[in-house]
Amino acid sequence: MSILTVMSISSQPLRVAVVDRDSGFVAVLSRRLERAGWQHRVLGSAVPLEDLVALRLNAVVVDPALLGAEAREWLARVSAELPELGVVVCTGPSTVAQRVHGLRLGADDWVTKPCHPEEVLARVEAVVRRRRRAGARAEAGPVVAGELEIRPELFQAFVGGVSVDLTRREYELLHLLCAAPGQVLEREEIYQRVWGYAMAHGDRSVDVFVRKLRRKLEARSPDWKYIHTHFGIGYRFEPEPVREGVPTDAPASAGDTAPAGETVPAG
Amino acid sequence: MSILTVMSISSQPLRVAVVDRDSGFVAVLSRRLERAGWQHRVLGSAVPLEDLVALRLNAVVVDPALLGAEAREWLARVSAELPELGVVVCTGPSTVAQRVHGLRLGADDWVTKPCHPEEVLARVEAVVRRRRRAGARAEAGPVVAGELEIRPELFQAFVGGVSVDLTRREYELLHLLCAAPGQVLEREEIYQRVWGYAMAHGDRSVDVFVRKLRRKLEARSPDWKYIHTHFGIGYRFEPEPVREGVPTDAPASAGDTAPAGETVPAG
């Protein structure tokens, strides 16, 4: 219980529609939603998809009994046409509901009444969280930086087309650096954005992970340097790596005059 | 109510023939079809294909018991000559072998009696929808990944042409993984899409079924690794499996450059 409360507090308010006629259920759930600070609207019957769009909802809690025989179709359309909208089916103990569920209609989750409002909230949150993450990953286009390629939709990084095995932190750190090529990122900011909270004084995690990344990347393309150190500040990612050791003669002279740290790519 | 309007627009009435002699079943289903506004016709025995064409049907619900010895041929011909026509086989208790056999001959789906008329309707709708956009989408098309092949129309998987005995959950999990080769899928997403609802905290079902799949697959092709673990994230399926233990020397240099991590499948 207390856990659920904490969770709903920590998450930002959501916009939810409840499509149900069970007055008792609606009343309890409604109160709970209000207490969580979520904006919600109770609907006595299903509405056209267009109206759902107009409500700018994050999720909808619906009893398919109100949808009749078209429940399946409705849910399928919502799922297909409103990818941002989470759908939690909330049914009575009927067996038909279970069959419908078995037929995989397109809802994200289901709850059987009677149930705790807490549970509904928790499931709605889980569904929305998942939808958001999936959407974000699908939206975030691939990042290409020289031989290096990051594909968020695959959750993977590639060097020269070959996938690099990265842990979660490694991947997120590399993604962050790659997304801002040529830009110097302060340690504090890196930590904040990868770890999600403020860096404690004396924490060396960022350094250690930069080390790990360097090792894994340079194992693939030796004598290329992707991550540069800025003393007293942080790190910088270079998409067009500068060859170390042997300075590539031709570019070297031209390169020294102007571009050294510059982002200006092959162009 | 408004939803009904939406629904009737989206799922237009279908034309269905029911080939069955089970009077109880036919009566119930008939009434339900009428209520859904579908035009339907009950046939006491199988009819020549030409007549089916004349009826301009969207789908046919048929008990193969009525087809007698010609059941196989009939189904095969329907499948071959009437690609627009969905076929839902509705039988009494049958073995998996019989079902698979029927599906192999061209049926799109099957239901076992006794069953809820809702279920029949739902399956017919699904089948018609699938047929309508067939060909273009690989929705129900076979998935081929290296030696592994998945044929949704048979509900079966094959390794090197030999079928693998999989349970429902195993099959669906493998299908999901295969459909996204090279992609890292998070546990929550896997659970959501295979189980159909949100994963509860601490649920280990995905792990257990990955274990089962690994065991069955690797029993067929030892020292090949299909399913890779991404610590703290989820799993990834590799269509072009990497041989474990001994790094294949010759292919290693050539192979590393291109094929390994590539996601781009055949089509």
Place this chain on the structure above:
DNA sequence: CCGGGCGGTGAACGGCTTGTGAAAGACCTG
């Protein structure tokens, strides 16, 4: 030239995640 601070690096510890076998429970079948 020297010293202090900062970053590089390797290793080790602890916690958390996953692998794995088995038992309990749900479901279907006969």
Place this chain on the structure above:
DNA sequence: CAGGTCTTTCACAAGCCGTTCACCGCCCGG
């Protein structure tokens, strides 16, 4: 209702990863 299969849950083992620490080298300011 009995028997089997499939699914879920549980407990323990194994392994990985993230963090921290210590030491050393390097950069920068004096």
